[in-house]
Amino acid sequence: MKPAFSVIFLTTLIGAAQGLFLALFTHQSYALFGLLPMQSDDFYGYGTLIVLVLLAAGLVASFFHLGRPERAWRTATMWRTSWLSREVIVLPAFMGVSFLFGVSHMFGIRPEIVTLPGGQVVDLSLLLGVAGTLLAFVLFICTAMIYACLRFLKEWNSPLTVINYILMGGSSGFILAAFYAASAAPDQADFFAGWAIIITVLALIGRMASLVRNARLKPTSTMQTAIGVKHPKITQRSMGAMGGSFNTREFFHGKSERFLRTIKPAFLLFGFALPLLFLTLGLFSPALLGLAFILQYIGLLAERWFFFAQANHPQNLYYQTIG
Amino acid sequence: MTQLALVIDLNVCVGCSACVTSCKEWNTSGSAGPLVDERPYGENPTGTFFNRVQTYEMGTFPNSETMHFPKSCLHCEDPPCVPVCPTGASYKRKEDGIVLVDYDKCIGCKYCSWACPYGAREIDEKQKVMKKCTLCVDRIYDMTMPEADRKPSCVKACPTSARLFGDIHDPESAVSVAIREDGGYALMPEWGTHPSNHYLPRRKTKMKIHADELERADNPLKLDQQLPKPDKDQSTMDDVSAW
Numbered sequence: 320m321k322p323a324f325s326v327i328f329l330t331t332l333i334g335a336a337q338g339l340f341l342a343l344f345t346h347q348s349y350a351l352f353g354l355l356p357m358q359s360d361d362f363y364g365y366g367t368l369i370v371l372v373l374l375a376a377g378l379v380a381s382f383f384h385l386g387r388p389e390r391a392w393r394t395a396t397m398w399r400t401s402w403l404s405r406e407v408i409v410l411p412a413f414m415g416v417s418f419l420f421g422v423s424h425m426f427g428i429r430p431e432i433v434t435l436p437g438g439q440v441v442d443l444s445l446l447l448g449v450a451g452t453l454l455a456f457v458l459f460i461c462t463a464m465i466y467a468c469l470r471f472l473k474e475w476n477s478p479l480t481v482i483n484y485i486l487m488g489g490s491s492g493f494i495l496a497a498f499y500a501a502s503a504a505p506d507q508a509d510f511f512a513g514w515a516i517i518i519t520v521l522a523l524i525g526r527m528a529s530l531v532r533n534a535r536l537k538p539t540s541t542m543q544t545a546i547g548v549k550h551p552k553i554t555q556r557s558m559g560a561m562g563g564s565f566n567t568r569e570f571f572h573g574k575s576e577r578f579l580r581t582i583k584p585a586f587l588l589f590g591f592a593l594p595l596l597f598l599t600l601g602l603f604s605p606a607l608l609g610l611a612f613i614l615q616y617i618g619l620l621a622e623r624w625f626f627f628a629q630a631n632h633p634q635n636l637y638y639q640t641i642g
Numbered sequence: 643m644t645q646l647a648l649v650i651d652l653n654v655c656v657g658c659s660a661c662v663t664s665c666k667e668w669n670t671s672g673s674a675g676p677l678v679d680e681r682p683y684g685e686n687p688t689g690t691f692f693n694r695v696q697t698y699e700m701g702t703f704p705n706s707e708t709m710h711f712p713k714s715c716l717h718c719e720d721p722p723c724v725p726v727c728p729t730g731a732s733y734k735r736k737e738d739g740i741v742l743v744d745y746d747k748c749i750g751c752k753y754c755s756w757a758c759p760y761g762a763r764e765i766d767e768k769q770k771v772m773k774k775c776t777l778c779v780d781r782i783y784d785m786t787m788p789e790a791d792r793k794p795s796c797v798k799a800c801p802t803s804a805r806l807f808g809d810i811h812d813p814e815s816a817v818s819v820a821i822r823e824d825g826g827y828a829l830m831p832e833w834g835t836h837p838s839n840h841y842l843p844r845r846k847t848k849m850k851i852h853a854d855e856l857e858r859a860d861n862p863l864k865l866d867q868q869l870p871k872p873d874k875d876q877s878t879m880d881d882v883s884a885w
Contacts, residue, residue, distance in 0.1 A: 547843065554698065555699075560694060565763075565764040634758065634760060
């Protein structure tokens with residue numbers, strides 16, 4: 320498939336946003352039970368502002384993917400069958416809940432809802448946090464299922480796609496949270512960095528698993544089933560277009576095999592290895608956490624590019640020779 | 643239930659592309675507006691077509707065969723492109739099974755084209771909406787046309803009658819009979835999309851002649867002299883001619 324930069328930015332930006340939201344709320348939940356010192360409302364509030372900025376940037380990027388963005392409102396109608404439609408509903412819902420979560424912290428609107436038997440006070444921000452957490456996971460699932468549900472794109476059609484979107488978004492968000500905490504609440508940076516290391520390792524394992532899986536895939540469709548002729552040697556002589564067509568532009572990444580082979584170790588290095596290194600160093604020198612986030616974001620852009628480019632669409636069987 | 647479809651006889655198709663040009667002509671002149679054509683007379687002409695004729699070669703010269711292969715939307719009975727559409731612009735008509743795009747609802751996200759294993763959908767890069775074969779829905783129901791013309795443009799244009807059009811759910815229709823009796827097959831059956839359009843295979847007319855058909859079984863005039871002569875006391879095969 321041809322990687323579309325609008326979608327690459329959309330998925331990486333909202334992934335980081337969802338991860339950051341999860342990180343902030345994880346901290347608040349720990350703090351509720353006294354496992355960590357509760358931070359000021361501003362810490363959670365400004366953190367949520369970053370979440371919203373990333374989500375908005377992702378949303379803007381997504382519009383560049385549409386031929387007719389003015390009709391985008393229609394996309395909310397087919398949620399019964401379409402994962403894309405579901406994503407379009409869940410993304411603004413998550414934005415809305417994040418916004419309310421941020422407002423409830425920034426303006427201290429935290430009416431008490433219920434007190435747990437242990438004396439912990441559940442207030443409005445906590446309820447919004449739970450709702451936001453659920454929506455963050457639903458959004459991860461929707462985004463990933465857009466790709467994972469296409470059964471003839473075998474590289475995507477796997478639960479690993481969903482798992483990896485969650486883990487890579489989580490990793491990116493927790494690293495950002497560690498970086499944010501390093502400046503906003505320095506004593507809490509280690510908590511986020513620790514979780515970031517764990518999630519990044521899990522994400523690396525998940526992504527490696529999908530690379531191994533994809534390397535062993537055998538195409539289901541062949542030239543023989545594509546045109547229905549039983550002959551071991553079938554050569555295309557003409558594709559019915561002289562200057563290429565939508566089919567030749569949308570479904571081929573257009574880069575050399577060598578480029579593809581270069582980008583794979585590059586995204587493993589930038590997306591996982593270097594962030595892990597700088598996260599570990601960041602436990603001692605917090606400034607490196609920012610470097611970890613930026614390098615990983617570049618790595619994740621490359622990862623997403625590779626994710627699209629690696630998917631081999633069966634329609635390509637029909638478009639091999641211009642002539 | 644009706645399922646309109648094309649049956650394309652690959653044994654007859656000569657690859658003249660008359661179906662391609664007449665499809666383009668009809669559909670670029672329709673109420674949906676023109677089908678984009680970029681640099682039609684330039685160096686790299688490109689544009690949106692609903693139907694393309696491709697050519698394949700089987701084997702290696704001199705033991706090779708050429709096959710021309712017209713390819714358009716197959717109007718699958720279980721179209722994977724329809725449920726993924728976020729706006730409902732892509733739909734399959736209940737009454738005749740034609741898969742259509744509502745160009746006024748399409749947002750041009752191209753997701754349906756990702757979900758089609760056949761590459762049957764092509765975006766219109768000017769109008770920014772997805773387009774595809776409509777089975778000339780604006781033609782086959784046009785009561786102002788003589789009945790003989792109420793067929794898809796490509797079917798009307800084919801000089802060798804390689805394209806049949808009809809209801810594949812009606813067992814007596816010409817298309818159903820052709821599929822049943824002439825070995826009609828579907829493309830990429832492995833995905834379970836159940837394409838409505840079928841293809842008839844290339845086939846050679848062969849006659850099997852057995853050895854005894856080359857020799858006269860009863861050989862009264864002893865012309866062939868290939869059968870063993872019966873002994874004098876044995877009867878001949880026809881009990882008439884004897885030694």
